[in-house]
Amino acid sequence: MNIVYDLAVIGAGPAGLVAATVAARHALATVLFDDQAAPGGQIYGPPTAGQNVRPETQGGDIRDAALIDAFRQSGATPVFDATVWAARRREDGLYEIGVAYGAPEARSVRITSVRAVIIATGALGRPFPVPGGALPGVLTAADAQVLLKTTFIDRTRRFVLAGTGPLLWRLASQFLDAGIGLEALLDTTSRGRQWRALPAAWDFARAPNFLRGLAEGRAVRRRVQVIANVTGLEARGPGRVEEVQFVAAGGTHVLPADLLVLHQGVVPDINLGSVLGCAHRWNDVRACFEPIVDEWGGSTLPGVFVAGDAAGVAGSDAAEARGQIAALAVANALGRIDARARDVAAVRPRAALRRALRGQAFLDAVQRPADAFRIPRGDTVVCRCEVVTAQDVVDAVRLGASGSNQVKAFVRCGMGPCQGRFCGLTVTELVAQECRMSPDAAGYFRLRWPVKPITLGELASLPSSPEADRAVARGMLS
Amino acid sequence: MTPRESFDVAVIGGGLVGAAVGFGLRSLGPRLVIVDEGDIAHRAARGNFGLIWVQGKGMGLAPYGTWTQRSARDWPRLAGELLRETGIDVALGQPGGIHVCLTAEELAQRVAALEALRAQPGFRRYAVEVFDRAGLASRLPGLGADVAGGTYCPLDGHCNPLKLLRALHAATFRAGGAHRAGHAVTRIVPRGSAFTLETDGGAIGAEKVVLAAGLGNAALAPMVGLDAPVRPNQGQLIVLERVPRFLALPLETIRQTDEGTVLIGDSRQDVGFDESLGPDVLAAMAARALRVFPALEAARVVRAWAALRVMSPDGFPIYEQSATNPGAFVATCHSGVTLAAGHVYAFAPAVAAGGLPESFRPFAARRFAMRDGR
Numbered sequence: 001m002n003i004v005y006d007l008a009v010i011g012a013g014p015a016g017l018v019a020a021t022v023a024a025r026h027a028l029a030t031v032l033f034d035d036q037a038a039p040g041g042q043i044y045g046p047p048t049a050g051q052n053v054r055p056e057t058q059g060g061d062i063r064d065a066a067l068i069d070a071f072r073q074s075g076a077t078p079v080f081d082a083t084v085w086a087a088r089r090r091e092d093g094l095y096e097i098g099v100a101y102g103a104p105e106a107r108s109v110r111i112t113s114v115r116a117v118i119i120a121t122g123a124l125g126r127p128f129p130v131p132g133g134a135l136p137g138v139l140t141a142a143d144a145q146v147l148l149k150t151t152f153i154d155r156t157r158r159f160v161l162a163g164t165g166p167l168l169w170r171l172a173s174q175f176l177d178a179g180i181g182l183e184a185l186l187d188t189t190s191r192g193r194q195w196r197a198l199p200a201a202w203d204f205a206r207a208p209n210f211l212r213g214l215a216e217g218r219a220v221r222r223r224v225q226v227i228a229n230v231t232g233l234e235a236r237g238p239g240r241v242e243e244v245q246f247v248a249a250g251g252t253h254v255l256p257a258d259l260l261v262l263h264q265g266v267v268p269d270i271n272l273g274s275v276l277g278c279a280h281r282w283n284d285v286r287a288c289f290e291p292i293v294d295e296w297g298g299s300t301l302p303g304v305f306v307a308g309d310a311a312g313v314a315g316s317d318a319a320e321a322r323g324q325i326a327a328l329a330v331a332n333a334l335g336r337i338d339a340r341a342r343d344v345a346a347v348r349p350r351a352a353l354r355r356a357l358r359g360q361a362f363l364d365a366v367q368r369p370a371d372a373f374r375i376p377r378g379d380t381v382v383c384r385c386e387v388v389t390a391q392d393v394v395d396a397v398r399l400g401a402s403g404s405n406q407v408k409a410f411v412r413c414g415m416g417p418c419q420g421r422f423c424g425l426t427v428t429e430l431v432a433q434e435c436r437m438s439p440d441a442a443g444y445f446r447l448r449w450p451v452k453p454i455t456l457g458e459l460a461s462l463p464s465s466p467e468a469d470r471a472v473a474r475g476m477l478s
Numbered sequence: 479m480t481p482r483e484s485f486d487v488a489v490i491g492g493g494l495v496g497a498a499v500g501f502g503l504r505s506l507g508p509r510l511v512i513v514d515e516g517d518i519a520h521r522a523a524r525g526n527f528g529l530i531w532v533q534g535k536g537m538g539l540a541p542y543g544t545w546t547q548r549s550a551r552d553w554p555r556l557a558g559e560l561l562r563e564t565g566i567d568v569a570l571g572q573p574g575g576i577h578v579c580l581t582a583e584e585l586a587q588r589v590a591a592l593e594a595l596r597a598q599p600g601f602r603r604y605a606v607e608v609f610d611r612a613g614l615a616s617r618l619p620g621l622g623a624d625v626a627g628g629t630y631c632p633l634d635g636h637c638n639p640l641k642l643l644r645a646l647h648a649a650t651f652r653a654g655g656a657h658r659a660g661h662a663v664t665r666i667v668p669r670g671s672a673f674t675l676e677t678d679g680g681a682i683g684a685e686k687v688v689l690a691a692g693l694g695n696a697a698l699a700p701m702v703g704l705d706a707p708v709r710p711n712q713g714q715l716i717v718l719e720r721v722p723r724f725l726a727l728p729l730e731t732i733r734q735t736d737e738g739t740v741l742i743g744d745s746r747q748d749v750g751f752d753e754s755l756g757p758d759v760l761a762a763m764a765a766r767a768l769r770v771f772p773a774l775e776a777a778r779v780v781r782a783w784a785a786l787r788v789m790s791p792d793g794f795p796i797y798e799q800s801a802t803n804p805g806a807f808v809a810t811c812h813s814g815v816t817l818a819a820g821h822v823y824a825f826a827p828a829v830a831a832g833g834l835p836e837s838f839r840p841f842a843a844r845r846f847a848m849r850d851g852r
Contacts (some may be wrong), residue, residue: 086757088757096757098757111757396644398651399644399647399648399651399657400492400512400514400647400651400657400659401517401659402514402516402517402659402660403516403517405517405524406517406659409521409524409640409643409644410640410643410644410647411644412640412737415717415780415781416780417719417778417780419780419781442517443517448781448782448783449760449781449782449783450779450780450781450782453719453778453779453780454778454779455776455777455778455779456716456718456742456764456767456768456775456776456777456778457764457768457774457775457776459716459760459761459764459779460761460764460765460767460768460775461761462757462758462760462761462764463758463761464758464759464761464762464765465758465762467758468745468756468758468759468761468762469762471745471746471759471762472745472759472762472763472766
């Protein structure tokens with residue numbers, strides 16, 4: 001129980017699987033944690049009820065199986081159904097990972113000590129704050145995938161998909177494959193962006209995903225009414241979504257809808273790195289925070305690496321390459337291989353990474369959602385956990401809150417169970433706009449444990465210490 | 479540096495102490511400024527547990543007990559004014575509060591300590607009831623089987639400290655007071671009877687200056703002939719998800735907020751400027767809370783955090799006017815919520831009038847010099 005692993009890999013998607021496999025092959029005692037019951041992560045594995053979504057359109061089953069096989073034979077220790085809820089750097093330089101594992105009814109919690117960490121937690125859906133977006137019946141792409149997989153769907157209900165990005169089209173395909181008709185797909189990709197992205201288009205046309213995406217797009221268009229250049233999107237109630245209003249082709253339109261799925265791309269899941277204390281930086285093209293990493297995926301903390309979409313959304317091919325590169329860096333850092341061997345071994349994954357990133361600049365430019373879809377106004381709900389509106393955030397800034405964290409203290413946005421996953425980026429951009437400062441200066445929520453919820457009973461089951469008991473047993477008088 | 483703007487009073491610090499002093503001075507309107515740091519700072523105000531707590535306070539300094547009681551009594555007035563002026567209900571409740579003792583030994587120690595407290599010369603006495611297990615269980619449904627008892631004081635209460643902070647700022651803002659965020663004060667330069675504050679955001683001039691910068695006061699005070707030897711003391715807090723209302727009154731270490739969430743606090747550790755969490759401390763806090771209310775076992779922890787209390791050498795507040803620079807005042811304490819009404823209705827008016835009355839004398843930092851034999 002008290003063994004120290006060389007490496008903890010968090011997340012069993014393509015980046016995490018490859019990283020753990022490569023690390024174990026270099027004789028690193030490696031443990032891999034993942035929320036789900038089986039390897040594959042969000043791309044290859046089953047969708048879960050979490051907020052995370054499958055960020056990519058591809059997923060060749062044969063190669064996925066090969067990745068999983070290689071992992072199983074690598075000697076790395078897999079721990080599935082394992083929620084990583086805490087992480088910290090100890091004074092002696094080791095890292096402690098708080099894990100809750102086992103079936104939901106009988107989870108155990110423990111703290112695992114490791115020498116190095118590879119964060120491969122993937123991406124999650126970008127906030128999509130529109131008027132009426134908090135009404136029942138408005139779903140995220142992840143919600144919709146859970147719905148598709150796990151529940152009986154009433155086919156008489158009217159579904160509308162709205163947003164931008166490959167996953168939206170993928171989701172439309174999944175609906176159609178499941179025999180469920182769609183009222184419409186409202187494409188919010190802004191016309192201006194496509195032209196601005198043109199210089200990067202040639203690379204994209206040579207990218208491996210391009211043809212697959214094109215074919216999927218055509219198939220959806222054949223069977224669904226696709227409305228382009230949608231702006232002014234609104235879900236309308238009263239009690240739950242009943243219709244969707246939008247502006248397109250110069251006019252305002254209303255579509256009846258029982259379920260509205262909103263999706264406008266994915267952004268890195270930075271929560272675990274933030275809790276650890278890794279530095280992050282605003283990527284203005286992608287309009288999101290990304291961890292600051294070197295060419296090996298090394299974060300600003302020694303021994304902490306980030307691989308896959310958690311380091312910057314780029315899809316599964318890039319994730320595999322980055323997983324391999326980060327594992328080589330850890331093997332070198334812990335003395336298993338010298339720098340020369342590391343560099344030689346990294347040549348192939350680096351070439352693969354270059355290929356995978358070809359066309360990414362085009363995608364980034366096209367998929368950046370319009371300002372109006374990222375920076376809402378008025379009584380549009382920003383934080384669903386605490387029901388905080390855009391105006392509430394603006395008011396807090398006017399009262400003197402000069403950054404995301406003071407806004408959080410004033411209006412509670414980001415204090416709910418989602419730990420800011422639904423509202424963090426929106427609050428950053430609102431504050432930045434209102435204070436006329438950069439998103440880096442506006443900052444992101446200082447995130448706290450637990451990264452994902454655990455129960456008080458689970459927390460209490462962790463070992464205490466005499467010092468801790470002394471700290472808690474209150475002095476008789478204060 | 480030449481100030482670009484000047485004010486009658488500059489309050490340094492936008493936490494609970496500074497915001498309360500600012501609110502107490504809001505009749506100055508635009509002649510008042512609150513000077514604050516940026517988004518990331520050691521902000522005790524954000525980690526506050528939210529108690530308005532009287533019982534047990536003042537051992538070793540009887541006037542502190544009196545000061546605490548006074549503020550608690552003025553709290554309804556403060557909450558009413560904030561509601562009237564800002565529409566923000568700070569969720570004040572003063573139904574009395576309970577200190578829970580898990581063992582018979584703890585209870586005996588607690589009762590003896592309260593007796594000693596109240597026997598001090600000059601101590602202003604207040605009612606405290608001692609409950610045995612049965613008495614406590616009748617007031618606290620769901621109480622754990624092995625809780626020995628507790629002490630109850632009717633003056634105790636709680637509020638929502640984040641709403642308090644926001645309301646204080648909102649009211650001052652509405653009254654015309656200025657607020658300069660991102661202006662961490664690096665130096666205070668006396669200029670005749672006035673002051674220039676050198677900050678990250680430019681210089682600010684002021685006739686009077688109130689040091690309410692929490693841990694920052696330690697460095698600022700000597701610049702104006704004051705002394706504020708405060709040190710951080712880490713406290714950790716656990717927040718549970720909203721649960722159906724089960725707690726009608728606050729306990730010293732567990733309370734249910736107006737929003738339905740449950741707060742569990744608070745640890746005390748002398749670990750310097752460290753705001754990192756220790757899993758062992760959280761585990762000990764959780765285990766103790768479960769002995770008090772076993773039914774909380776299945777409640778989800780949504781957040782845990784550590785904040786730094788502002789502790790003086792004896793734990794009591796420091797209020798003082800500078801002898802060398804009489805326009806400079808310092809206010810620092812670790813009970814910014816409890817003492818908020820005192821800061822609004824006693825300390826701020828004294829600053830406005832130009833001098834602290836006799837009743838503040840016991841809180842001068844001179845007491846540390848005497849103790850150290852300096």
